[in-house]
Amino acid sequence: METTFPDRYFLLIIFVFIVSMFVISGCGERKEYEIDPKPVEVKTVVIDSFFTTTEYIPTGDGDSLFSGVKGLFDSYALLKFDTIPEASDSVFMKLRSDSTHGELQFYLITNEWYEDSLYKWEDIGFIIDTSVVLQSSSINTKNPEIKLDGQSINAIKDYGIAIHSDFFYSFASREKNEPKLITHEGDSTFNVSCCGDLYIAKNPFDSLLKDTMMVGRGISVKPNLFIPVDSLPLERENFSRAGLSFKVDGTLSFSVKANDTSGNEYFNKSYTEGDTNFIEFNILKVIQPDITGDYIHITIGPRYKLNGIDAETLFNGQLKLMWAVIGKE
DSSP states (O other), X not given: OOOOHHHHHHHHHHXXXXXXXXXHHHHTSOOOOSOEXXXXXXXXXXXXXXXXXXXXXXXXXXXXXXXXXXXXXXEEEEEEESOOOTTOXXXXXXXXXXXXXXXXXXXEEOSOOOTTSOOOGXXXXXXXXXXXXXXXXXXXXXXXXXXXXXXXXXXXXXXXXXXXXXXXXXXXXXXXXXXXXXXXXXXXXXXEEEEEEEEEEOOOSOSEEETOOEEEETTEEEEEEEEEGGGSOXXXXXXXXXXXXXXXXXXXXXXXXXXXXXXXXXXXXXXXXTTEEEEEEEOGGGXXXXXXXXXXXXXXXXXXXXXXXXXXXXXXXXXXXXXXXXXXX
């Protein structure tokens, strides 16, 4: 028998009423889930096992050269040039720097040297005759053109020339904006390119500094620290952050990075709490459930190791772990 329109209308009303009752009933009850999220937990591990290593490194491929004293550091810059035309009436050395005032001293280089070689402070006496200043020149501009005298020109023709200064002087190397010689012959001017340069910096530290965390550039200054695996939570599947942080005096003057033995690289972020400055690395990648060994070994170094000469001490190292535990009530 065919259902009439009023009958269909009545059945629709009954259906809507039944569905509404189910909805109202469900809203009044608390749903029971099999698992509920729990609050984020935090564990702090104090870094108390560390040392710093220092060593000389090759400096010939850096963007900058350095001369003079800066804190505990001292440095000589060495330069060699292509052949100077014999008939030159005058020769000028052009440098590019951010420094504008000071005095440079030029020294004789006595032996052959190579841009890709490693030299230590003890090698200075073999390479440079520091007993006699060939010439001294005052500078008062960022891009000085220094007129060279006969002694300096003759020195450059042999093994090049060394520069020291009565202040810390940083200038561009040939990798960035090369030093060059400008020669004049009558009405003609010629440029002579720099064909090799490097700096030799003094390492004022011992090769091993126990119980010290110091990071530096210009030479290699790297802290090594060790995080005991047994200090970490046993369940490590749900970590959301692993912040390795250090207090620094003032503002860190250069960017640094951390590395673990698995080849992971971590770059620092800086922040301030109150009047105290910190740097932090999120080393979450290395905090894995299947960690083997007794320690996690982390080294810290500058992102650009040849862009300056300085060192900073790191204090109060700690690892702050954060994770959310998910499980049954």
